[in-house]
Amino acid sequence: xxxxxxxxxxxxxxxxxxxxxxxxxxxxxxxxxxxxxxxxxxxxxxxxxxxxxxxxxxxxxxxxxxxxxxxxxxxxxxxxxxxxxxxxxxxxxxxxxxxxxxxxxxxxxxxxxxxxxxxxxxxxxxxxxxxxxxxxxxxxxxxxxxxxxxxxxxxxxxxxxxxxxxxxxxxxxxxxxxxxxxxxxxxxxxxxxxxxxxxxxxxxxxxxxxxxxxxxxxxxxxxxxxxxxxxxxxxxxxxxxxxxxxxxxxxxxxxxxxxxxxxxxxxxxxxxxxxxxxx
Amino acid sequence: xxxxxxxxxxxxxxxxxxxxxxxxxxxxxxxxxxxxxxxxxxxxxxxxxxxxxxxxxxxxxxxxxxxxxxxxxxxxxxxxxxxxxxxxxxxxxxxxxxxxxxxxxxxxxxxxxxxxxxxxxxxxxxxxxxxxxxxxxxxxxxxxxxxxxxxxxxxxxxxxxxxxxxxxxxxxxxxxxxxxxxxxxxxxxxxxxxxxxxxxxxxxxxxxxxxxxxxxxxxxxxxxxxxxxxxxxxxxxxxxxxxxxxxxxxxxxxxxxxxxxxxxxxxxxxxxxx
Numbered sequence: 018x019x020x021x022x023x024x025x026x027x028x029x030x031x032x033x034x035x036x037x038x039x040x041x042x043x044x045x046x047x048x049x050x051x052x053x054x055x056x057x058x059x060x061x062x063x064x065x066x067x068x069x070x071x072x073x074x075x076x077x078x079x080x081x082x083x084x085x086x087x088x089x090x091x092x093x094x095x096x097x098x099x100x101x102x103x104x105x106x107x108x109x110x111x112x113x114x115x116x117x118x119x120x121x122x123x124x125x126x127x128x129x130x131x132x133x134x135x136x137x138x139x140x141x142x143x144x145x146x147x148x149x150x151x152x153x154x155x156x157x158x159x160x161x162x163x164x165x166x167x168x169x170x171x172x173x174x175x176x177x178x179x180x181x182x183x184x185x186x187x188x189x190x191x192x193x194x195x196x197x198x199x200x201x202x203x204x205x206x207x208x209x210x211x212x213x214x215x216x217x218x219x220x221x222x223x224x225x226x227x228x229x230x231x232x233x234x235x236x237x238x239x240x241x242x243x244x245x246x247x248x249x250x251x252x253x254x255x256x257x258x259x260x261x262x263x264x265x266x267x268x269x270x271x272x273x274x275x276x277x278x279x280x281x282x283x284x285x286x287x288x289x290x291x292x293x294x295x296x
Numbered sequence: 297x298x299x300x301x302x303x304x305x306x307x308x309x310x311x312x313x314x315x316x317x318x319x320x321x322x323x324x325x326x327x328x329x330x331x332x333x334x335x336x337x338x339x340x341x342x343x344x345x346x347x348x349x350x351x352x353x354x355x356x357x358x359x360x361x362x363x364x365x366x367x368x369x370x371x372x373x374x375x376x377x378x379x380x381x382x383x384x385x386x387x388x389x390x391x392x393x394x395x396x397x398x399x400x401x402x403x404x405x406x407x408x409x410x411x412x413x414x415x416x417x418x419x420x421x422x423x424x425x426x427x428x429x430x431x432x433x434x435x436x437x438x439x440x441x442x443x444x445x446x447x448x449x450x451x452x453x454x455x456x457x458x459x460x461x462x463x464x465x466x467x468x469x470x471x472x473x474x475x476x477x478x479x480x481x482x483x484x485x486x487x488x489x490x491x492x493x494x495x496x497x498x499x500x501x502x503x504x505x506x507x508x509x510x511x512x513x514x515x516x517x518x519x520x521x522x523x524x525x526x527x528x529x530x531x532x533x534x535x536x537x538x539x540x541x542x543x544x545x546x547x548x549x550x551x552x553x554x555x556x557x558x559x560x561x562x563x564x565x566x567x568x569x570x
Binding site for chain 1: 468470471473474475476477478479480481484488489492495568569570
């Protein structure tokens with residue numbers, strides 16, 4: 018049974034359906050005081066509908082920039098980005114985003130934070146609150162529906178942020194190191210929560226992290242990026258069975274995957290080191 | 297004049313200031329007792345020094361004489377007309393100046409073109425102490441109420457404008473990005489995010505402006521008035537009624553203190569999520 022689930026929906030359906038996200042030849046150049054810096058260099062990848070892709074790489078490799086561009090928050094860029102077949106120029110409600118910081122509206126209660134999106138899309142307050150209450154139950158914060166963000170722990174705030182992003186029922190959910198600011202224990206719990214949540218929502222997820230363990234636990238596929246300029250070094254398919262939890266960390270299959278990833282990262286690190294040495 | 301940084305440090309002080317821990321219950325009780333004795337001790341000492349003959353009692357009247365002067369002031373009915381005249385100037389000036397400050401602060405904070413147009417002008421006018429405008433205000437408005445309102449509005453406006461401007465600019469970009477991702481239209485960003493995000497700064501600016509409005513009131517009433525607390529102080533000074541002068545000062549201090557406390561209590565409700 019587990020093995021049947023192991024073949025992710027991605028590999029079967031991607032042949033028939035159009036990809037949820039198509040990134041082709043994406044390049045992003047920043048103007049800085051020291052001149053132009055190529056943050057992202059000709060990055061191309063597709064994400065199948067329902068697939069969970071992690072982009073992993075060191076800080077400063079442009080992985081967050083790639084995510085912001087898919088979100089429509091980063092312009093201008095070169096290349097093409099299609100989400101559900103349509104080009105992206107600005108934020109759209111069918112693309113949800115969870116940032117590294119929760120960025121909750123401090124003047125709104127948990128319920129009203131989550132209801133914000135539906136309200137902005139023209140839902141009545143009653144409808145928006147009903148959606149919010151469903152999501153509050155889903156992320157296990159029923160007792161805190163009327164609490165203000167500054168009374169919640171970091172992990173709870175990030176759960177609200179995830180619920181808020183899901184309130185508009187996005188086709189694509191972008192997550193930018195959402196657990197990066199949490200302590201290790203909370204992070205593991207949040208990863209398990211996200212895996213459970215993922216089985217209930219249909220969204221395609223692109224998740225950025227610098228933590229290889231996190232990437233392997235969560236993803237169907239890991240894209241490993243290098244820094245300066247940001248490129249995709251390698252794609253690693255994660256064929257670990259689903260439903261999954263953070264306990265896969267102790268399985269032998271996990272270790273060989275992690276070794277694959279680390280080999281790529283180590284080779285790249287060595288190359289970058291030698292290069293800087295030569296300069 | 298308060299600078300940008302004072303508005304910010306005010307906020308920092310408000311959030312992190314309540315962590316005093318007394319060594320013991322006994323020490324805390326002693327502190328309360330000393331605190332309760334502070335004013336009576338001071339007034340008693342004052343009374344003794346004034347009546348000891350070492351100072352001129354006309355210039356340095358004891359508290360009992362001051363109290364008698366205040367009672368007479370109240371009994372004559374002038375106190376309430378003076379109080380009303382002063383409160384009217386302060387309140388009207390504060391509301392008009394505050395409203396203008398908030399409005400223009402939002403405009404300059406939100407729209408770079410308007411900021412480029414107005415900010416240089418405001419930054420040149422802002423450091424001029426409002427009192428320095430008294431002569432020209434007399435030329436323009438004579439001794440009318442309009443001139444007095446002008447001075448208070450002038451003093452309040454720049455403080456509130458600057459804190460609003462900074463508040464709008466300092467609204468967390470992350471909140472705006474989050475709101476954009478949730479489908480908030482850009483034209484609704486002001487009412488949904490920017491105003492509330494800037495509110496803590498605006499409130500600090502308004503609170504500073506409360507004391508500034510009293511400070512400019514003094515200049516306004518000294519410039520020539522027909523009623524008002526400061527006007528009464530000036531008249532008493534001309535008649536060498538030092539007790540009345542001191543009573544007026546005490547009244548001014550008390551009103552200003554009450555206004556500040558009322559505003560502080562109001563501020564807690566305005567910024568309800570803190």
